[in-house]
Amino acid sequence: MTFSDLVSFTLAALRGYKLRSGLTLLAMAIGVGAVILLTALAEGARRYVEGEFSSLGKNLLIILPGRSETKGGPPPLLGETPRDLTLDDALSLKRMSAVAKVAPLSFGTAPVSWGSRDREIPILGTTAEMLEVRHLKMASGRFLPDTDPHRALPVCVIGSKVKDQLLGGRSPLGEWIRIGDRRFQVIGMLSSRGRSLGLDVDDMVVIPVASALMLFNSPSLFRVMVEARAHEEIPAAKRQILEELRHRHDGEDDITVITQDAVLSTFNKIFEALTLSVGGIAAISLLVAGILIMNVLLVSVTERTGEIGILKALGASQRKIQMLFLTEAICLAVAGGFLGLGAGEAGVWALQTIYPSFPVTPPAWSPPAAMALALAAGAFFGAMPASRAARLDPVAALSRR
Amino acid sequence: MIGLEKVNRIFQVGDQTVHALRDVDLRIEPSEYLTIMGPSGSGKSTLLHIIGLLDRPTSGRYLLEGRDVTHLTDQEQAQVRRRRIGFVFQFFHLVPRLSAAQNIELPLVLAGVPARERSGKVRQTVQAFGLAERSEHRPGQLSGGQRQRVAIARATIMEPSAILADEPTGNLDRATGQEVLDLLENLNRRGIALLVVTHDPEIGRRASRHIRLVDGRIVEDRRNST
Structure with a gap:
């Protein structure tokens, strides 16, 4: 039997019970579609997080005060508080060869008011380099001036939501607002970019880091963001930072340096596992579709006992009968699979549009x-009905009408 | 051409043992016209099935065209059935979803003959059996006589050396049965051995040789002189 004969014979047989074949196709299509759609969602989540991270800036290292590592040995006699991460610590990193830019960060909330309007708003104290390190964009005006970071200039840059709520429709540039008990002149407005890893740039006021340290009355930075010169220099930058700060902190390793890469690869690992497990769950529906194929074929073998008898009488071997029914199972699986591919892609397209x-x-x-799973399910679950058909006794099969 | 030596066939039906054939010895020459008669359950159909390689003897030997086919593998048996033997059944046994022409074509398809070579042969056969106008009809749209003609056409398309017919007229009225029998006898005249299992003594009289089975034994083997 030639291949094209095999396929056309099978398709004709499947057309003989359209409803049953159709429902099986549907089940297989749902299975394949579900796998594609669910893995697409998980992959989407991964890409979303990856995008968020890269929007943070490139080649980023983040320095946190304190050490997030447990060490052996006896507990310290006195409570060990982490040393402050100071502005001078941060500025000293600029001298490192692998470091391109340094942006110290001080963070807190303070009441912000303009005229009679008053709100508690997150305040970010930093330097001019923050603009480039975090890839922020300006909507109007300019960012913090590039002067000595120790100067507590009375200027600020605001987010769009802050502007809307405090100043309404007017242009914010040149207005004086009150933050805590100090007055700051608005020199720029940040471009709206939505949330970026927990930091809502729309709902934020940026002031010089020295002003922020004064405002919060604390010498310690929240963290320091460092951009390495190149991707390959990230490990060198990390080493240099640790060395320099250990030196400055009297030999104590009391900071933590997180590289963006490390965080990202951890997230990637988590999301890859998520994608696989979600895909695996969806694959269960393929198994169910395979069982449905088996059911359809078993009914078909029973109904077509006479036909199987004729085929044997006309010279079909057991192997040929087996192949006919297996081809039927595989045709159902493949056709259903292609329908599912179409449905999955359509679903993905719909989600992308919405x-x-x-x-x-x-x-x-x-x-x-x-x-491949659909195919395997078809072949696996088709095998039993096919061999049952092949083993039918031709005489008994022919005696049934 | 066909030689059975001490063939026994024993069935196990529940806890009962049925001796369907007992020590059957039979030689059939090429182009012989043979009827097999006997009461129900005498083993007529079993004999036909064994000769057609649809069933295997429990003991004994079966030689077909000088070759021992008793213990062939399933694949080899299938090939012998395909090439050397044509079956005609009482209930026609056409594939209901295939047209008359496709039913006739089926043995060629199973033999793996490419579509190009098939079409001419099928057209020729359809014409020879007077089915040209009905070739695209399904079995359900054909009369009993037409269905049996399709079945005979299907049995002959591989040019077998023997046609085995199990009550070929049993489901037809007298006139149609006569036509079908004429058709089979014509094939026999062209050199194909014809074995007919029947209840009809009329057919028995027309055949050149006649055997009678009772309880799985050949009790009568007579050649008609005509």
């Missing part, structure tokens, strides 16, 4: 993997 900011995309491996 939520353009969420990067829903199936990972490259998921459509072929879903198809």
